[in-house]
Amino acid sequence: MSTDEPLVLGIESSCDETGIALVRGNTLLADAVASSVDEHARFGGVVPEVASRAHLEAVVPMLTRACAEAGHALRDIDAVAVTSGPGLAGALMVGVSAAKALSWALDKPLYGVNHLAAHVCADVLDHGPLPEPTVALLVSGGHTNLLLVRDIAVEVHELGGTVDDAAGEAFDKVARVLNLPYPGGPHIDRVAAEGDPRAIRFPRGLTAGKDMERHRFDFSFSGLKTSVVRWVEACERDGRPVPVADVAASFREAVVDVLTRKAIDACKVHGINDLQIGGGVTANTRLRALAEERCAQAGISLRVPQIRLCTDNGAMVAALGSQMVQRGVSPSSLDLPADSSMPVSQVRAG
């Protein structure tokens, strides 16, 4: 196999997107994604069994679509990469099983990769090789993590994570309180554009003195969410109209303020001048703007992949698999598990 420009097929099925992509070296050739997000909307969140059923239906159609888009046959590929965790167990099993079938049928190496590391690696497809070390902030409906990446294919450390809700989850919950549709992020962002971010001072979780000792790089959004709910209900109880735009803008500001503040702090503490932001919440316009502003002030260079590479997809998985091939990492074995709580320190599964 070509180790500097390997053709890698990547499979992602950890949550509600079935993603299958082909990457050659650091170049994205095809990225097929089927999403079950609409099926979850009426439940107000991802239902694991609904997601798993959708993955099973989508695997072969997405394989077909990815190969057609790339103009390659499956027999052309050099390696198969798949998200082996973390994520929803039943959902992960669908992708992992499909990847093993491909690996055995084609007699090609299999790489079980960490979903969070794959998010970071997506940017390779947009901006070329990652600066290493780099600090990465991942924010989505499923994760809120600060990572220290020393070698994307081998060594990633978790600096912090959320102690309760993921940032994206907080957006969904607050959207519900404001009677905005699911998923909440884009709707809050839209409504917030008309509001005053300083209208209401919502709490910034884990930023006060004592919390900073133990949770300097951790996040908490549960208190913020409750505070928004109380504020809105007080309005309703008193018969005042809810200033939806101001609530959305103030809530969004509280989330984005904490995310960027802690990310920049992590760069400073570790003496690193590169920050990357990934995950679906990256679509939030205020997060991008504030990160740019604060990075510029701090002399940190910021990398943000294009939105479609920030959400869950097979491209990021293929990109990480490709890095592993390029760096000579040994493949996973065929008894690779789906590990719903795979730690980020484990970049490649057994």
Place this chain on the structure above:
Amino acid sequence: MSVLLALDTSTTAVTVAVHDGTRTLAERSTLDARRHTEILAPSIRQVAIDADVTPADLDAVAVGVGPGPFTGLRVGIVTAATLGHTLGIPVTGVCSLDAIAHEVLVAGGPADFLVASDARRKEVYWARYAIVEGRAVRQGEPAVAKPADLPQELRGLPTAGRGPVLYPDLFATPLDVLDVSAGALASFATIEQRAGREPLPVRPLYLRQPDAMPAAARKPVLP
């Protein structure tokens, strides 16, 4: 000679076989209800080695489509579907209870019997079979039920599958075929195909809706 790979993950057994149209060349079954994902692919590799075939030698895949506990069931189905797609060979679905019934038939079982497998949540997947002209013919669609809700007349029949192991007080006459054997599944699929009977689609027989409730109205947090 036509080389068939058969597999099933609908029961406690992760089972794989290679069949040549006449007999089972190699078979491997591992009892482990929790590690389908880990066990299946290495079993396929090992069974192929034992049967001395490569992936390119396969002509078809047959897979048990349940009913069975969903998470494990999907492991087998997605594996079969992906193998078929990758190798460009047909994949056929077999009702997993039919594979159990076929093994009962081959073992010289009774003319009228039940298959009841574990559906979790104190329920069983079940179907009734009658031996007609040397075949175990399913009497109606497979179903899911609490064992105690099945009529006494059904529960009194000789019963294969894990039902009688789990509910010995309710199924009086256990048969000793407990899980699916991929060899039996392969043999059943071969017979059905030769007789020109339509196989099942390669989709799980879920028999249950996902249990999720649509989002309810928001509960106030203020007193």
